[in-house]
Amino acid sequence: MENLIENLKKQIIEQLNLAEVKPDDIDASAPLFGEGLGLDSIDALELIVLLEKNYGLKIQEPKDAKNIFQSVKTLAEYISSHKK
Amino acid sequence: MNKAFLHNANIISPLGFTTKQNFDAVCDGKIAMQNHTFNGVTYCTAIIENKLLDEVFIQQTKLNPKEFTRLEKMCILSIKDVLNNSDIDVKSKRTLFIFSTTKGNIDLLENTKSEIPEERVYLHKTAEIIAAHFGFTNKPMVVSNACISGLLAIIIAKRLLADNQYDNIIVTGADIVSTFTLSGFNSLGALSSNPCKPFDKSRTGINLGEAAASVLISNQQKEDGVEIVSGSSANDANHISGPSRTGEGLYKCLQKVLVHNTAPDFINAHGTATEFNDEMESIAFNRAGLQNILINSLKGYYGHTLGAAGVLESVFCIEGLRQNKIIASTGFEKQGTSIELNIATKTENKKSITCLKTASGFGGCNAAVLYKMN
């Protein structure tokens, strides 16, 4: 899980062009949207692409996305529990 | 200061190749959207049949359809129809062609086997090809400003005519449906898989549609000329792909356009059927005191035709004024915006003198125009 979280941080930084952010700057439990990284609606859509591209996972219900992307930790948990 | 009047107009769309064919089809309740497959994905979208386009193109121009892109053929047919019914001199220095498009020949990026030279992906090159066909002396002007392009081109034409720089301006707005735009809007979660429902409670997004529409705008008033009374654009300065939640930019346009004028008899809104656009428009109209004016969107018939939308939908505004008719806002069943609007639910006669047309687009842009029957 630790490994997955570290990898996710790097992938998020790359996919979302967070050029001035380092993996250590991201608190795995902190909210991704709103405060913290201050991601927006387009970033949310890119995270959906990241999930599919890197992990082969498609979110079935769009309304689940809010919970899945709450933090790096919740995202990692979703991947762990759904990965084939 | 000269005035500006809209005269002849044309629409090339899946619903017909003349204004009359399109207007009659829409009055009959026909919609242009069907299921089509692009790159293995099925979309609800409005496409002009290629075989028909080429047949009519050959018939009208006697040229080889393989030497022109779909967009160019649509535009040439559109302008030809407008010119056939007018006596303007395209070679005159007082005649201008303005071309409005968001993506031009973007399908050239997808089709490596095309015989069309790569340089036609440049919008000015496309405009030059179209202009050269008709022999315009003046170089074409090309406006590319997201989904307000068509309406903005009409506003620019009005300003040039008012300043006495030209006597006649042909404005053509056009865009095609392509894997590029379909996949793009799909990645934004913006597409509806069924015919779209502007302003409706259960709306789920847009359909893309393709069309070319042209209008002749002149400083001369003729019998059925519709005047462009006022026009304005403004930016939300809020987000690049979502509208201002309080409709800042659109509201500014409405204030400017209506400042010396009474409320319009009807409004043709942008009404794309996304959650945010329709909500934003309802708020802006309410702020401007227009929430009770009869209002419709045409996107339930044509889908969102991007660079063509402002011109195509303006043609319907003109016809609506000329024929004293309001078109039903198809797709609408139940109030779906926080402000209740007076949505037209039936196509019927309505005596109208003035009509307001609005548009909004990516990049936070907004535009509005007031038309008046004389």
Place this chain on the structure above:
Amino acid sequence: MSNYILSYTKIKNNCLWHNDKLVSKIGETDNFLEETYKSLDLAYPKFFKMDALSKLGVLCAEQILTDESIRLLPKEKIAVVLSNKNSSLQTDVAYAKTMRDFPSPSLFVYTLPNIVTGEIAIKHKITGENAFFIEPTFNADLLHNYTELLLQESEAVLCGWLSIDEKTCDGFLYFVGKQTESNQKKINFIKHNPTNITQLYTN
């Protein structure tokens, strides 16, 4: 009443000039736009999400729109009129590479030339008229003509040419407005006409 070019910036050959003063010079690098951003200390993280065209526009607009006398103009009366030759083609091609397998929404939103207008508007809260023209080459006559028309109702116009392709960045923005009591001592006034515009662009 005459209109004047009150301020202008240029990005060319990896240099950024403001009113003909060199502001930033970055050596040979693939990341010229990002390096220029850093040298200006802009503190605007959204910059890195933009495509190259928007980055170019935002950098060119910065010196102009933060200028003391320009900053205080009413934002709803400032228009933005931009132009280029290839629209958003560089980003279009980048997006097209993703569209068969994993279409990228953050690339797609930049596949329109006027998004750069939006980014400038957002950063500086500019809410006036907009227009984006596509021209085969820099066209001072077109920009001058339309700007003069807009100035009948707008108070000022940010105009220019923003061109990006694989090899080069060519940015030229200039601000047209009126001579007023508050700005007349601070600014070098250049009459707004096609000759002067062309001269500033080609210098």
